Amino acid sequence: MAAPAGPALESAMHSHDVSEPLSALAWPAYSMEKLNPYQGLLYRRISSLGIKVKELSYFSFIKERPDVIHLHWPERVTWVRRSLRFARPLLVPTRALLLLAGLLTMRARGSRVVWTVHNMSPHDAGAIGNGLWRLYLRLLSTQIDGVISMSELAARTLRAEHRYLANKPHTVIWHGHYREVLGAGLDKTQARLRLGLPAEGRIVTFVGQIKPYKNVDTLVRCFREIEGDDLRLLVTGLPRDDRLRASLVELSAGDPRIRLDLRFVGNDVLETCVRAADLVALPYAEVLNSGSALLALSLDRPVLVPAAGSLVELAEAVGRDWVRTYEGPFTAQHLMQALDSSGRVAGRAAPLEAFEWDTIGEQTIRFYRSVGARSRRGGNPQR
Numbered sequence: 001m002a003a004p005a006g007p008a009l010e011s012a013m014h015s016h017d018v019s020e021p022l023s024a025l026a027w028p029a030y031s032m033e034k035l036n037p038y039q040g041l042l043y044r045r046i047s048s049l050g051i052k053v054k055e056l057s058y059f060s061f062i063k064e065r066p067d068v069i070h071l072h073w074p075e076r077v078t079w080v081r082r083s084l085r086f087a088r089p090l091l092v093p094t095r096a097l098l099l100l101a102g103l104l105t106m107r108a109r110g111s112r113v114v115w116t117v118h119n120m121s122p123h124d125a126g127a128i129g130n131g132l133w134r135l136y137l138r139l140l141s142t143q144i145d146g147v148i149s150m151s152e153l154a155a156r157t158l159r160a161e162h163r164y165l166a167n168k169p170h171t172v173i174w175h176g177h178y179r180e181v182l183g184a185g186l187d188k189t190q191a192r193l194r195l196g197l198p199a200e201g202r203i204v205t206f207v208g209q210i211k212p213y214k215n216v217d218t219l220v221r222c223f224r225e226i227e228g229d230d231l232r233l234l235v236t237g238l239p240r241d242d243r244l245r246a247s248l249v250e251l252s253a254g255d256p257r258i259r260l261d262l263r264f265v266g267n268d269v270l271e272t273c274v275r276a277a278d279l280v281a282l283p284y285a286e287v288l289n290s291g292s293a294l295l296a297l298s299l300d301r302p303v304l305v306p307a308a309g310s311l312v313e314l315a316e317a318v319g320r321d322w323v324r325t326y327e328g329p330f331t332a333q334h335l336m337q338a339l340d341s342s343g344r345v346a347g348r349a350a351p352l353e354a355f356e357w358d359t360i361g362e363q364t365i366r367f368y369r370s371v372g373a374r375s376r377r378g379g380n381p382q383r
Contacts (some may be wrong), residue, residue: 022368024068025056027076035209036291037181037267039072045361051368061102068368069106071115074099074140075133096136103143112371115140116148116173117158119288141165146371148364150175150289151310157288169371173363174317175289175310177355178298183268191275197259201230202339205277205301207270208292210239210248210262215283217244218330220251220258222283225332231339232257236273238264274299279342283330287311297322297350304338306330317354321345 026043033040043053054060056069077095103113141162146169149155159166189199197203204223210216216235223233235258239245245262252258261273274280280296281304288309296303297318305311307325315323321344326334 021050021052022067022365023052023054024070024368025054025060025064025066026070026072027056028072029053029055031055034266037178038175038291041176041178041180041357042360042364045357046364049361049365051365058098058102061098061105064106065109066106066111068371069103069111069113070368071113073118074115074137075119077136100139100143103140107143107145112145112368113143114146114148114368114371115144116150117154117288118150120154120157120161137162138164141168144168146170146367148173148367151313153313154288154310169367171363171367171370173360173367174355175291175294176357176360177352178295179352180357181267182298183271186272186275188275188278191272194272195234195276197232197234197276198230201232202228202278202342203232203234203276204279204281204335204339205234205273206236206281207273207295208237208282210235210237210244212240212244213285213287215285215330217247217251218285219281219283219335220248222330222332222335223258224251224255226336229257232259234259234261234273234276236261236265236270238262270295271299274301277301278346279304279339281335281338283334284308290314293323294355297352300345300348300350302338302342302345304334318351322350 024046026039028039029043030040047053053070054064054066060066077099078092080091107113141164144165147155147158147165149158149170149172151174152172155170155172159170186194192199192203206214206216206219208214216237220233220235223231235248239248239262248260248262252260261269274296277296278301280292280301282290282292282296283304284290284306286308287306290305290309290311293303293305293311293314302322302324304324304326305314307315307327311323311325315325321341324338324341326338
């Protein structure tokens with residue numbers, strides 16, 4: 001499934017010598033791999049194709065002269081360690097101003113800025129407020145030279161909701177799979193034994209950071225409505241705050257079929273939890289893209305997700321047996337129907353040919369060139 005290109009991109013793609021060497025700074029590049037291997041997979045593939053990629057920091061704005069700056073999650077300026085929350089009113093605007101000033105400086109030197117849009121707005125909007133977020137995004141948009149979306153729907157939504165980005169060069173490049181970073185394969189029985197779960201019966205799993213928009217509390221409520229001593233629900237991930245943790249513990253109390261592992265765990269534990277499952281349920285209240293869905297499919301487990309964001313196109317690409325979608329509020333019936341149908345793909349490999357990193361790396365480099373990145377050899381930026 002190749003990423004489509006608009007007229008502006010199509011003409012630009014053919015106007016650059018693909019042999020020109022490029023350098024890039026990414027925010028982040030490799031620093032978040034323990035949370036999500038996505039960036040590491042992307043930039044190692046890009047590096048293998050001849051593009052030098054390094055981590056962007058505020059100090060980079062002083063000494064670096066990259067051809068491309070590739071941004072993910074501009075809301076990172078709002079992310080503050082718990083120990084520094086008292087300083088958030090000062091830290092957030094300072095970080096935002098530093099980023100905006102740094103991008104302005106880099107572009108004046110000839111760098112070009114590409115933004116991969118993971119979320120339409122920050123999931124933790126309270127950290128900055130919707131009004132300030134929109135102002136920040138409006139100012140940031142003046143420094144953006146090209147936009148990457150992960151689905152056609154995301155691209156259309158971005159253009160509709162943020163019209164000042166509508167005329168920027170824009171392309172769609174899929175989120176790649178995780179098969180390259182997965183450990184030695186345990187089968188379902190082995191994974192369950194490792195976790196101390198029954199070898200028989202059916203298991204529903206949720207994995208990932210637990211935040212309010214991910215609707216894990218609703219998943220627990222709906223699971224409790226389903227009868228069956230052979231059923232299990234395994235929830236693994238670190239809750240955003242103590243209130244959410246307490247709510248999940250309270251909701252699960254009295255049902256021995258529900259197992260909560262509410263802590264940060266490594267990728268090996270997440271893999272084992274997914275391998276132990278018959279179904280991975282991700283009943284997000286809002287979603288644009290989902291790395292957890294790609295992780296489950298990379299481990300050949302079907303997923304249950306809302307018919308929203310890129311997940312509709314994911315279902316079309318991989319097949320409805322692998323990606324079960326639902327409309328409206330999440331219910332116990334949705335969960336039971338998906339669990340009943342999960343056996344259709346048991347023992348099979350999910351068809352993820354459209355999500356190979358070779359293709360994604362090549363598409364990304366092509367887009368870098370299309371936005372007018374100057375060569376490392378020098379020269380004026382091309383528009």
